Amino acid sequence: MKVDVIGLNKPKIVILGAGYGGIMTAVRLEKELKMDEAEVVLVNKHNYHYQSTWLHENAAGTLHHDKTRIPINDCINKSKTKFVQDTVVEVKPDEKRVILENGELSYDYLVVGLGFESETFGIKGLKEHAFSISNINTARMIREHIDYQFATYNNEPEKKDERLTLVVGGAGFTGIEFVGELANRVPQLCAEYDIPREKVRIYCVEAAPTALPGFDPELVEYAMNLLESKGVEFKIGTMIKECTPEGIVVEKDEKVEEIKAATVVWAAGVRGSGIVEESGFETMRGRVKVRKDMRDPNRDDVFIVGDCALIINEEINRPYPPTAQIAIQQAQTVARNLASLIRGEEALETFTPDLKGTVASLGEGEAIGVIMGDKKLFGKTASMMKKVIDNRYLYLLGGVPMVLKKGKLKMF
């Protein structure tokens, strides 16, 4: 491979995955490293990076996926970072090699940022019959599937109302954000396909005793009231027992009920990439419990970043949630630590999350959130803050031009 020849005398850093963690590591390295200090190779399945926190909008059909994805060549400086478009099959850490579908790469330092997969917790039929919002492909497939059900409805001699029933599994962060978009999309679909709005049902099913577990109850109530006013029906404290080609079977208080639905989207669980586990790293649900400097506990030359990394919040002795915010912060630590290692500096920086807040959108112009520890935000203010957060990321990634190109600029 050509990159091996060029880089014979320089340490070689290979970054796997161009999600939030991977791409930000590459972009930060371009700033941290001096010319010719190292060879950096970024590997990704597609030639684009995408904002996985926006996928629920692509899936609902309220935002086009081309707004969510960004060509990798628009993010990196090609004279500093080499991009290889390929799919990672396996990491062989003992041999310092990565097996790709169409080749392989050797490395001196590895950054694993292979992202998340849907976690179905063994619920029967979920893998086969439910969609999950995992990437650009699955998101636009969901949009297309929903459109298809609406388009089909008036073309059948016997109208099947289950075509117009949408079930979202999970009322956590992603589930709530997704039903928020769906509630805004449904009236558009009804207009497009001449369907009475009252025929459409949107269910949000959550096993926990509340929607948005972990959120302030006042915010949860605001969110649920708003979404219910847009026609969302919540089934809280309700387990999905099974997903079938016809819909789902749920159970609450030992009462079993079937909901017929042509569209079931599972938004209740994620885990780290299966490749990490299969490559022999020690993981919990695909996530490696990293050292304080973001390295694998057993490998001095391997960093883990983003959804594949597990960090314990020692105040509450529970893992931090795998968010974009944390992945981006981790990438900065990883880049600085890589520069230190290459320069032979022993002391590596410790990663400390700087939690600036959390905002969940509830459809265009509506959101809830907490910032600065305990300040609650509602409605338009929260929605604006969400956009500020999104634009801030784009600024970190590609400066003002990236914000102008991909940012959410309609603030009010």
Added chain:
Amino acid sequence: MKVDVIGLNKPKIVILGAGYGGIMTAVRLEKELKMDEAEVVLVNKHNYHYQSTWLHENAAGTLHHDKTRIPINDCINKSKTKFVQDTVVEVKPDEKRVILENGELSYDYLVVGLGFESETFGIKGLKEHAFSISNINTARMIREHIDYQFATYNNEPEKKDERLTLVVGGAGFTGIEFVGELANRVPQLCAEYDIPREKVRIYCVEAAPTALPGFDPELVEYAMNLLESKGVEFKIGTMIKECTPEGIVVEKDEKVEEIKAATVVWAAGVRGSGIVEESGFETMRGRVKVRKDMRDPNRDDVFIVGDCALIINEEINRPYPPTAQIAIQQAQTVARNLASLIRGEEALETFTPDLKGTVASLGEGEAIGVIMGDKKLFGKTASMMKKVIDNRYLYLLGGVPMVLKKGKLKMF
């Protein structure tokens, strides 16, 4: 029914169907009749009229169906024409009654303009597995179905190329116009779903020994060359023997071949509405061979207009093709003859088609056609003429405001 009470002392004209023939009859009657000369009731399944000659664009996804349909209330004057939204079940001409799904109507004079249906000539599986471009519902379903195949392609572990294979049955007027739009749409779909253009196949299968039978050979060659340059593959002189869930089976020179295709659209035959036949009218493929004054041969009080009417071109002893142009002209004769009957005038006008020409579009900006008897048109000139024809119809229907609202105004 309220309309019966109001109209006790006035002759009652009922128009069935708001296609080209029906809606133009209603609009012309508003001009021909004096106040209170008759009560006019227009019955249609939907609350909109649509331009069936544009449906192939809706089906390909190159034009939104809301451009193709026009609210009936925007076409008629409600103080002159009463609109009943209902579906015709049966005409009982002996009792001068029309049975609707939700009621019935009596009439003194009836205008039957119930339009066309797809004619599959008994080809096995075609009714079950092929789409036809029949109305707004089927057109947007075809668009949606094609989108769905492209969206699904990259979501399957084993990619199925037949998802990207489109078969159009028939290279007549509709078939050619539809493949023209498809050829323009496919590159957009490839960009939307990250699919290499060369994976997509567009077949146009025609049993006759030429595409566009009846057209000048020079125009046919122009059309085929143009469409082939956009990736359309013609199979001329080839019979569709069967349509299956997997695609079609064709035969040429006693050689049988299977083409796997997720999308098969049958565009090779139409017939008059089945309701006319089932109501006891004498028909040939659902079309009534009308008298010279556009009346049913056996009923002095029933006019037939549009695709349900059969008129012989005596010069060549073959029926005129059922076109929008002829339907619109028929409507004018029907309206004037209705006015005469109501006034007790015996002499009715004879309908004579005034064939101004035919233009077939080959996708945006391209067309072929013949006007003024023998003047051939190609390319941009023909395309512009097509738009002039379309806009002329809108002008007849609703004057300048209708042209501005629904017209194809991007002329060059």
